[in-house]
Amino acid sequence: MGVQESYPIDVAAIREDFPILDRKVGGDFTVPGEGENDDLPLVYLDNAATSQTPRQVVDAIVDYYYGYNSNVHRGIHHLSQEASVAYENAHDRVAEFVNADGREEIVFTKNTTEAINLVAYAWGLEELGPGDTVVLTEMEHHASLVTWQQIAKKTGASVEYIRVDDEGRLDMEHAKELIDDSVKMVSVVHVSNTLGTINPVAELADMAHEVGAYIFVDGAQSVPTRPVDVKDIDADFFAFSGHKMLGPTGIGVLYGKEEILEDTSPYLYGGEMIRRVTYEESTWEDLPWKFEAGTPVIEQGIALHAAIDYLDDIGMENVQKHEELLAEYAYDRLDEFDDIEIYGPPGDDRGGLVAFNLDGVHAHDLSSILNDHAVAVRAGDHCTQPLHDKLGAAASTRASFYIYNTYEEIDKLVDAVDDARQLFA
């Protein structure tokens, strides 16, 4: 079994850690959890939307609530000290995972979207004005596209979009043209959630820094699926979400270079983020707490720590390799059919997702039929409406893979697509 031995990760062993992958679906969905009419084994291929959660992460949440649930920082009592240490350590663990300098550079938010909004409001509203430009890409997720579009409207700044070429890659010549002295912020998606394109963010960071602009990298699809080093990229800001990397919903991470975060005003005000308050004035707590107003995401931070431990155990190089193999296999299998259009770069050069359309079948119909086969995918515009307009598709169907997915599951996807083809023929 030489092939088995050289495979980067042990998928069968990993699947054991995810009880949900054993469940069946297809019956009454108004009652959560497996019921008596659920009779089809789940094929979960919607990981770019949210990943499943292993026992180890759920255990960390249970340990917290059963063992040391408490509010952080304000308590002198024992439980509060335990919770505070665990919550602060979670920041350190995240910093280590993406090679930040320390917890000062790691702010916990609600999700990637909130991390982008934090910078757009706290930095953008202060620093942008008429004559300034924010450069985005045509493949930007609404999280960044809508946010900067609206902040630009408020400040009088303008927004430019780096073109996406016919293969789904950024036109870097166009990027060079756009990134001039007027540019104050370049905000780009690292791995496209629709095209699967892996963007040259380090090169874009150089271009931004050359003109004195900052670069914000949306890593929602990259941090879960590959090694990420914010220093290698030289990102000024970087954001990602816990729930796409085995963690719970309700936590996102904003990385910011310490000196930039120091100079940036708070986004939300309240308790926890202050040092001294009088009726007239307030001063701010140190980083990162200055940006974490109110009771923070304690449970989620502790759970994200456990999720990172789990991923590091597998090794992010191995996760990436597995993702690439599955993406290439799915691409090749779907590409066999003339009536399937796949969006984005070739199978050997993309992240672990494939968005496509079957000729003559609307994406929502296709995903409904895939659901009849218990194949869970996403259909719609994937929060990239302008990109879909450009592609000439109202919607697409997206299969996205993670550490527990198998080649057999991709075969089931292709068979289910064929069923839709027959039904609509």
Place this chain on the structure above:
Amino acid sequence: MGMGSDMYRQQILDHYKNPRNKGEMEEPTFSHTGENPSCGDTITMQVRLEDDGETIEFVAFSGDGCAISQASASMLSERLQGTTLSELEEMDTDDVTEMLGVDISPMRIKCAVLARQVAQDGAAIYEGDLDVDETTTEE
């Protein structure tokens, strides 16, 4: 097989593949267009009334979108013929699913009711109960 599989019974697929009353009508009494932005479904419903100004003589539709939205428009165009504006106004979501004859999953119900909503809004605009500029959006 699960609940969802019922959604694509022969009747839905038949109306999707062979739509009834699809096309442009000459001199409709009123015409209205609506969309479902998240799906990209668009429907235009055209209605011609008899001289009594109440009885629906003929209905045509045009549009693009998923099988559920287009089949629903096709079935509605047949169903409305010979009924009245009051009957159209009284049609609710249950009437639409009954007409379709299948269980529509909650995520797809907006596709199913788009044509009904467009026809109702068109009628309301015609009768002066709704602003002419009102657009119909199912979300």
